[in-house]
Amino acid sequence: MxxxxxxxxxCRGFIPATLWAVKVGWKHSGAWLLGLSVLLSGATQARTVAVGGVAQAAAVDSRMLGGSEMLAVWTLPRLGVSVRNDPLDTRLQYGSRELRFAPGTGWVAVGFRSSAPLPAPQSVNGSLYVPLAAVRLLGVRVVQEAADVIGFAAPAVxxxxxxxxxPEEVAAPVPVAKPQPTxxxxxxxxxxxxxPSPVPSAGPTPAPGVTAPTRQPAQxxxxxxxxxxxxxxxxxxxxxxxxxxxxxxxxxxxxxxxxxxxxxxxxxxxxxxxxxxxxxxxxxxxxxxxxxxxxxxxxxxxxxxxxxxxxxxxxxxxxxxxxxxVPPPINPENLPEGVTYFNRGMLHLLSFDPARYQARVVSAPAGRSSDLASLVKSVRGVGGVNGGYFDTVSDLPVDLVVSGGLMTASSLERRATVGFTAAGETMFGYPKPRYVLRGNFSSILVNAVGPRVRPDLLTAFVGDGRTAVGADNLTTLYVTLNGTAIQSALTGRVVPPAGTLSLTFDPAQFPQIPRAAGQALKVELVWRSSDAPWESAQEALSAGPLLVSGGRVALNPARENFNTSASIWRATKQVAVGTFQGQPTIAFFEYGTPEAFAAALAGVGVRDAVRMDSGSSAGAYLTTGYGTLGGYLNGIWSQNVPNAIVFVPKSTLVRK
Missing domain, CATH: 2.60.40 (Immunoglobulin-like)
Known part of the structure; x- marks a missing residue:
């Protein structure tokens, strides 16, 4: 494409002279250069427009604006008038006569003299209207009129x-963009x-005494x-x-x-x-x-x-x-159902109706990254924003990631987190989740989450169907979250199936953990937090800082251990996930510091918001845009990321 x-x-206000001068077979007869044969006076309301005695569509009717009868500029070519449809430089040309309007100078006659005052053009619903009196001054011939009809002679060409x-075309399935500011x-x-259609040939000669059928020319x-x-x-x-x-x-x-x-x-x-x-x-x-x-x-x-x-x-x-x-922009006139767009200055908000959409944390395979659009499309979402911080060498997240109730990356336990329940509720806080094993041995805390395993650690990993874990001297158990028994017990390098929770450990280091399929073992995800009922969270992502809480700026970099003199606090592109007017919302800030971002969010009424990874990672995407394109709030392509928060229609939920 x-x-x-x-x-x-x-650009707006500039038309090459060649384009303005082009005319296709346009010749004016002397009658067209005559003045009006009928004066239009005393009009008090909008009237039907007739061209050549044929009433036009209702959209062509005149309008009363500011006490003057007006015609839409786009309708004037039906009368033989060439137009320049620009409120800053409006031009009407008919034969050798031309009227030009610009703010500050008013109407100027070109090719003829006129001192008659004319009202300024007016814009209604994106259409520019000019006074009927201007059309009269150009010499357009009115051949008939009634109290509720304006009649014009139809031009030959x-x-x-x-x-x-x-205005009719603006309502088409793919909307026409507004003239400003683009x-x-x-x-x-x-x-x-x-x-005229060609007359068909007469055909074969009829036999003597047979009357040939009369052929009518095709019309x-x-x-x-x-x-x-x-x-x-x-x-x-x-x-x-x-x-x-x-x-x-x-x-x-x-x-x-x-x-x-x-x-x-x-x-x-x-x-x-x-x-x-x-x-x-x-x-x-x-x-x-x-x-x-x-x-x-x-x-x-x-x-x-x-x-x-x-x-x-x-x-x-x-x-x-x-x-x-350059990434294509979003089209504010072509948003998915249930998605709203708000813009003030450098701040852009995309809100998602929680009755229609469920937020999901979507990840690329462990140790890999993906472009934002691919992450959104992988679960048939309609929009998404990049996720939290990650190691750019390994592409592994460095803080909490929970997807579908399973923790795929452990928490630093100090950074602001956004979470979502299965019912669509959004929560914000500082949770501290841990996997806990329970059995005849009492309980054990899992002390590592991810594909990297160490003999001295008990490591949990949620399989993606392609990443291997384990080693020759290590045991890997396949278990079910909140289940009661071991599903499988394996030794050596293994690839856990996608979505399968596995536990890898050295039996010599953890002899109390059972190591045979069918043995009793329960694994729970325990949330330790005083900020919100995180036990119901199915999706969660930590990043930070917390920008807004309860509608007020809530920045506290010391609490979240952010170094404000480092690049992570620099002025750059910023993104966040929050709530606006009761709906989960993606926020994009074109450029600024976290302080400026937080102030902008609170200033428009955002209730809560947590910043996601920003700078070169910052991106916000919608599947709909102009034509068949998706659209981005970011004006520069963002780098690939390991995870994202994606909004998926509840009617078509698919988990990766």
Whole structure:
């Protein structure tokens, strides 16, 4: 989904002169250059717009804004008006007349003289509206009107124009991005005139005395009226929309090709055209007997095709990653159900409805690391954040990790921890969990957790199906948490099955531990904490520091043994897991110290939050984004990590 980076991106307020000047077969008759034949006065409410005697869709109706009757800029090409849809530099051109508006200078007439005052354009729901009086000044001819109708003559051919998406198109399955603050290239509209369908041949000559049937020429079912193109850049993702507007509904067939796609519009007439879009893609329309064919090259982008009604349209949204060295951003308009996004300054929050999602601690195989997206997708999650601190040489975590009720990494017993119950409750504190063996020998504490074993230690390890433990002179027991007996007893190097809790020890060092399958032995995970009922925790991850508690800044680096003069306390990218408005939340801070991060979180109402590993590890990911892409809050790729906190739909829970 990559293609060559395009440095000539059109930013807001700038349109190359060549684009502004292009017109496709647009000629004005003298009648079009005449003034209004009917004055519009006394309008007090919005009215239906009719072009060529045909009432347009309700979305085209005028509006009363600030006491003036207004028309949406995107509707004006239907009247033959070329437009520049930019609130900072609005332009309306009709024949030799042009009106320009900019804040601070107001309306300026070009190509004619006018001193008539005009109200400023106004924006409503993302659409720019201009006064009807401006259209009158340009000389657009009104051929009829009633109290509730504005009638305009239909132009023979609508010129090439620049304009943005209509309000109807914003409601499409893949939303159009908002014009601010992202740079957006103006859209281009091309109108095509109907092309008469060829008359079928008369066929063979009938026999003498036989009357030949009357053949009627095939008639097109619709005409391709306009082709409208818009392009928006979101960080490194280009979203291009091509809208094929038809006079009537018609069937279409999509054929995908290596470098783009073609759309056959059955029974649709069109005029032949070909152009290079601002994205560098090419768009061509080819008329034919069976209908028109629209070809679009996308240069490696991914396209989605869907239809809209009133008027009938076929829409092609193409998403392209322009720079694979930068992670694509999240799309705030395309979030998974039950996920909300909040942003204030450098702080970004993603909250997950606990009725829909369960937080899980997901790990790569022992001693390995993985990219965040892969960890999220491995359990069919919708979003996630990187986990706690780890040894960059061994990729092993250095503090507590609990997944599915099993402790896979032991606790330092001094750092802030976030935990989750099976019911979805989120808890924060400083727990001190330990594995405890119970039997006829009373009890023994497990003093190491992980794949690395030592003869002088009793080591617990949760298997991943690929990592070996043990040695020739050591015994490994397979047990079940809270079970009552040994499942298997093995000697030498063994690979515990995924999810199996194993205990490895030297029988000479721990002679009291039974060593045969079926013998009585119970293993428990005992939580020692006065901060929360951690006995119910199924997932837990320690990192720190605790940033916010009870809605207030709670930083205490001395308690958690953090060296504030070391790099771990530097100003950098920061991430945290907390609660916001009663929901578990991923927090991402673009840049700052832990103090600045904590203040920002408390300032927006985050109740509790624990920082995860930050700096080069910091990342937050959603599976949905622009087009088929996932999205990241981090603007720089993060390094691979050994674990993550992932939010999984409760309806599709899968544990790795």
């Amino acid at each position: 990559t293609r060559k980076f395009r440095p000539n991106l059109m 609508v010129p090439t124009v620049t304009l943005g998406p209509s 740079p957006q290239a103006p859209a281009t509209t091309v109108s095509v005139t109907p092309v 097109p079912v619709a005409n391709l009226n306009t082709v409208r193109v818009s392009r928006t850049l979101h960080r490194n993702v280009e979203v291009q929309r091509v809208v094929l507007e038809l006079s009537h509904g018609a069937a279409h067939v999509i054929e995908r090709q290596k470098d783009g796609l073609s759309i056959r519009l059955s029974g649709v007439s069109a005029s032949e055209s070909s152009s290079t879009l601002s994205s560098g893609d090419t768009l061509s329309v080819t008329p034919g007997v069976g209908g028109a064919v629209v070809n679009l090259t996308t240069g490696g982008g991914t396209s989605q095709v869907f239809t809209l009604d009133d008027p009938p349209r076929v829409v092609v949204d193409t998403t392209t990653v322009l720079d694979p060295g």
